[in-house]
Amino acid sequence: MSANLLSIFITVLGASFSIQGVNRAEFWTYQQEWATHYEDKLELVGRYGDFNVELGVLMFEPSKHGPSIRKPLRLFDYSIGYNPRELEVRLGRFYTTFGQGLTLSSGADDDFRHYKSLQGLLGRLNLPFSSELTLLGARLRDVFFQENTYKIMNELDTTDQLLGADLTTRPVQFLGIGGRYVRINREVDPTPRAFTELFGGNCQLNFGPISTGAEIAWRLGTKPGIGGREKGVGYIINLSATFAGFSVLGQVVDYTRLGFPAGVYHYNDPPTPIKSGVAINRGVDERGFGIQVSGMPLNGLYLEANLDRLFVHDDTSAGVVEAEVKGRYSLATSWTLELKFNHLFQKNIELGTYQRSADRPAILINYLIGQHTFALEAELGWITELPTDTTHITRWRYHEPLISFSYGPGEKWLFTLGWQGVDQDSLKRYDYQTSWPVLEAVYNISERNVLRIRIGAEKGGYTCSGGVCRYESPFRGVKLQLISRI
Amino acid sequence: MANIIGGTKMSKILPFIIAIALVVAAGVAAEKKYESAPDFTLKDLDGNEVTLSELLENGPVYMECWDLACVNCIAELDALLPVYDSLKSRGLQIVALSVDKPSDEARVRAFVKSKKWPYIVLLDQQQKVKKAYNIIIKPTAYLINMNGEIVYTHIGYKKGDEKRIAEEICRWLPAVDSIPPSEKEK
Numbered sequence: 001m002s003a004n005l006l007s008i009f010i011t012v013l014g015a016s017f018s019i020q021g022v023n024r025a026e027f028w029t030y031q032q033e034w035a036t037h038y039e040d041k042l043e044l045v046g047r048y049g050d051f052n053v054e055l056g057v058l059m060f061e062p063s064k065h066g067p068s069i070r071k072p073l074r075l076f077d078y079s080i081g082y083n084p085r086e087l088e089v090r091l092g093r094f095y096t097t098f099g100q101g102l103t104l105s106s107g108a109d110d111d112f113r114h115y116k117s118l119q120g121l122l123g124r125l126n127l128p129f130s131s132e133l134t135l136l137g138a139r140l141r142d143v144f145f146q147e148n149t150y151k152i153m154n155e156l157d158t159t160d161q162l163l164g165a166d167l168t169t170r171p172v173q174f175l176g177i178g179g180r181y182v183r184i185n186r187e188v189d190p191t192p193r194a195f196t197e198l199f200g201g202n203c204q205l206n207f208g209p210i211s212t213g214a215e216i217a218w219r220l221g222t223k224p225g226i227g228g229r230e231k232g233v234g235y236i237i238n239l240s241a242t243f244a245g246f247s248v249l250g251q252v253v254d255y256t257r258l259g260f261p262a263g264v265y266h267y268n269d270p271p272t273p274i275k276s277g278v279a280i281n282r283g284v285d286e287r288g289f290g291i292q293v294s295g296m297p298l299n300g301l302y303l304e305a306n307l308d309r310l311f312v313h314d315d316t317s318a319g320v321v322e323a324e325v326k327g328r329y330s331l332a333t334s335w336t337l338e339l340k341f342n343h344l345f346q347k348n349i350e351l352g353t354y355q356r357s358a359d360r361p362a363i364l365i366n367y368l369i370g371q372h373t374f375a376l377e378a379e380l381g382w383i384t385e386l387p388t389d390t391t392h393i394t395r396w397r398y399h400e401p402l403i404s405f406s407y408g409p410g411e412k413w414l415f416t417l418g419w420q421g422v423d424q425d426s427l428k429r430y431d432y433q434t435s436w437p438v439l440e441a442v443y444n445i446s447e448r449n450v451l452r453i454r455i456g457a458e459k460g461g462y463t464c465s466g467g468v469c470r471y472e473s474p475f476r477g478v479k480l481q482l483i484s485r486i
Numbered sequence: 487m488a489n490i491i492g493g494t495k496m497s498k499i500l501p502f503i504i505a506i507a508l509v510v511a512a513g514v515a516a517e518k519k520y521e522s523a524p525d526f527t528l529k530d531l532d533g534n535e536v537t538l539s540e541l542l543e544n545g546p547v548y549m550e551c552w553d554l555a556c557v558n559c560i561a562e563l564d565a566l567l568p569v570y571d572s573l574k575s576r577g578l579q580i581v582a583l584s585v586d587k588p589s590d591e592a593r594v595r596a597f598v599k600s601k602k603w604p605y606i607v608l609l610d611q612q613q614k615v616k617k618a619y620n621i622i623i624k625p626t627a628y629l630i631n632m633n634g635e636i637v638y639t640h641i642g643y644k645k646g647d648e649k650r651i652a653e654e655i656c657r658w659l660p661a662v663d664s665i666p667p668s669e670k671e672k
Contacts, residue, residue: 018522022620043620047524054617085527096612100589107587107613110622111555130535170533206532211595238592240599247600249592271589292593294600302601330564336645366561368645375645408644447639450623465555466587483623485639 019046021486024110031476036063037148041110044486050084056093058115058143060150073150075143077117088124093117096134098166098180102217102234102258102283103198105269106140112465113145116265118162131169138162142265146470153265161185162267176204176213184260184267189222196221196260198268209242217268219258232257234270234283246295252288256313259283272467274308278320279467280349285312288319300330312348321345336366350462350471352428355386358400373408377418398424414442420459430459431474448486454479520635523628524618528583528608531595536608538581542632545577546658548651550627551616553586554593559625562643563603569652570604576659580605585616585624627651631658 021044028037038061046053056077064070079092095117098104106116120138127133140162142153152158161184168178182198189195200217219232234255241248251273259266259282270283273290280286288310296302304326311319321344328338340362347355362379381400404418420436438456445451460472527537541547548566552559563582570580582603584594588611598607610616619628629638629651638654640647 020521020524020620022622024622041622043617043622045618045620095617097588100591101587105587108617111624130529130533173533176533209599211592213592236589240592240596242596242599245600245602247596249596251592269589271587292596294597296600296602304600333565333568333648336561366645371646373645406644408646411647411650414642414644442642444642447641450641466589483641485620485641 017046017048019044019486021045023482023484023486025482025484027480028475029477030065033066035065038062050082052081052083054079054081054093058150062149065148071149073143073152077119086126088122090122091120093119094122094136094138096122096136098134098164098182099168099178099200099202099215099217100236100271101269102215102236103180103182103200103268104162104164104166105266109465112463112468113150114465114468115141115143117141117143120162127169129169129171131167134164134166136162136164138164140265140267144265144468144470148473148475157186157188159187174206176202178202182267186261188224190227194222194227198260210240212237212239214238217258217270219260221260230257232260234258236271244295245297246293249290249292251290253310254287255283255285257284269467272310274310274320274322275306275324276322276344277464277466278310278322278344278346278349278469279464280310280312280319282467286310286319287313302328315348318348319346320349334368336364338362338364340364352388353385354388357384358382360400362402371410373406373414375406376404377406378403396424396427398422398427412444416440416442418456422459429461429471433457433474436474448484450483452479452481452483454481520631520637523630523634523636524615525634526615526618528610528615531598531607531609536606538630539634541579541581541606542630542634545579545660546632546655547579547581547630548627548655549581549583549630550625551583551585551610551619551621552625553584554590554597556624558643560601561645562625562627562647563605564601565643565645565648566651567603569648569655573652573655573659574604578655578659582607583610583615584608585610585613585621587611629654629658632660 021042024041026039040059042057044055058073058075060073062070062072077093079090079094081088081090095106095108097106106118108115118136118138118140120136122136125133139158139160140154141158144151144153162182164182166178166180168176170176178201180200184196197220198217200215202213202215204213214235214237216235221230222228223230237252239250253271253273255270258270260268262284266282268283272279273288290306290308292306294304306324308322323343324340326340328336330336342360345357350356358381360379360381365376367374379402383398383400385396400422402420404416406414406416408414418438422430422434425432425434436457436459438454438458440452440454443451455478458475460474462469462471523538525537525539527535530536538547550559550563552563566580570578582605584607586594591609623641625643627640628636631637637658640651
């Protein structure tokens with residue numbers, strides 16, 4: 001009976017129904033206690049005319065790690081959409097960001113394993129003058145991979161209600177403007193009227209080689225616990241210009257109690273001007289700037305330099321300073337040489353570290369001969385670190401070398417042998433380890449399937465993306481990853 | 487708690503849904519050699535709306551998904567410059583699909599200008615196209631023929647891959663005789 005129904009289903013819909021998808025399957029084995037990590041992320045999209053259905057599955061099945069309890073995560077998401085050219089209506093899971101994210105920000109970052117989604121109803125309408133109106137009512141779910149496990153960062157607040165409206169328009173070619181409103185009703189709000197509101201607006205101007213834009217947002221909320229109105233404000237200004245083959249970008253940001261809520265997850269994510277993605281407290285108390293100059297003065301030569309700074313209002317010494325100079329030169333199609341120097345200073349950013357300064361010169365050489373590809377990467381970090389607790393030591397000084405060699409004998413395979421080290425064996429951030437050798441093989445099984453095998457150790461450490469940071473635990477063992485397009 | 491957040495209990499219905507999905511997919515795949523490329527409209531760096539189906543009227547499209555943090559994506563787009571220069575007169579169009587966050591738009595604009603890429607750079611800030619094409623590894627690139635079919639997929643990049651990409655592109659370019667003289671002059 002069910003087989004007959006299925007065949008009818010295929011016959012009726014098969015001609016114009018299409019399904020596409022992608023699956024990422026991973027299996028890790030830790031050397032320590034032979035613990036395992038199995039993860040599968042499947043995304044399927046079915047289309048029938050202007051209708052589409054999205055299905056998403058995330059299965060995270062770790063074995064028991066040490067004495068702590070086993071914490072698997074199994075998520076099943078769906079969305080049903082109607083999407084002709086002039087409008088989109090979607091029920092279920094979706095991602096959207098208003099403006100540059102000062103009022104509302106969500107998105108999926110597969111590289112960083114961060115899936116900040118909205119569950120609800122979205123309507124998007126295309127209007128004259130390149131205008132777009134977005135209306136939504138949803139709940140937030142923030143899934144984040146941290147310390148070798150997936151966590152729902154807002155697990156206690158998934159019942160919060162979010163309503164939003166965003167209107168952007170471009171009445172003339174050189175001018176773009178937008179306005180937006182977000183209302184958040186939380187379980188912890190003391191009264192029904194004590195919700196949080198975010199208002200915002202932006203303006204973008206493009207005049208030939210010069211482009212400038214500004215976005216501002218206000219937050220009206222309730223003081224936690226005691227009630228009463230709490231106000232926040234923030235803005236970002238960008239200015240870029242291109243001349244004589246070079247491009248200059250300047251950014252200024254200032255956020256005061258704009259990031260909301262002030263905990264481990266946020267409904268909005270004000271941008272950080274720091275190139276490597278480090279932020280202090282994600283819009284709660286930050287101000288700073290970024291300057292970047294880049295260009296190609298000669299054919300095949302690309303140069304880039306940037307200086308970025310972010311600090312808190314009351315203490316200009318606390319925060320982040322990043323400076324980087326990079327040059328990349330391609331000689332014909334065979335050789336590529338890249339030189340880079342990065343300086344990163346952090347104060348009161350990482351838990352347990354009062355101050356940290358890192359200077360990292362790096363070199364990358366790529367060489368191609370026939371079907372054979374060779375790559376060499378080397379980096380040496382000079383680190384000075386002052387821990388918060390100075391009972392035992394006042395200051396660490398150590399080095400972090402990195403070297404890796406890659407060889408690709410053709411289209412199918414790429415092998416990489418790498419090593420990272422540190423000449424200081426008392427560092428808690430690296431679990432008191434000093435050496436991390438690794439061997440990786442990437443096998444392109446077919447156009448649609450890629451297998452990655454990684455054997456050895458990974459150093460871990462503090463990494464950031466778009467203002468969101470995490471501590472990655474060191475890893476020793478084997479990782480297998482298979483990516484398949486369906 | 488974790489099993490039901492944002493959806494429904496999956497244990498009972500998931501196998502059924504996946505089974506149907508795979509069977510239908512297999513049925514569709516048996517009928518068609520190549521899958522259809524989902525159509526989309528996105529804005530470029532100047533705010534102009536660009537639609538894939540309209541691009542395909544001029545020739546095949548090689549679309550690569552990239553972002554500022556993806557070193558291999560940028561290397562591939564750099565490496566494709568001579569390929570584009572030699573084949574643009576035959577109708578090749580390269581779309582550099584930026585999936586950077588809205589907060590990085592100014593950086594993307596400055597970066598592309600300094601790179602002087604002649605490609606069509608589209609901003610997929612809401613990741614609608616990235617999702618529609620099921621991209622979870624970068625770089626991933628698709629060659630879409632003039633019939634709107636994905637005829638070649640390239641996942642990852644290492645130096646030298648551009649030769650294979652150029653070979654695939656050449657297979658799908660319109661014959662030289664079919665190009666109008668005005669297009670040839672471009």
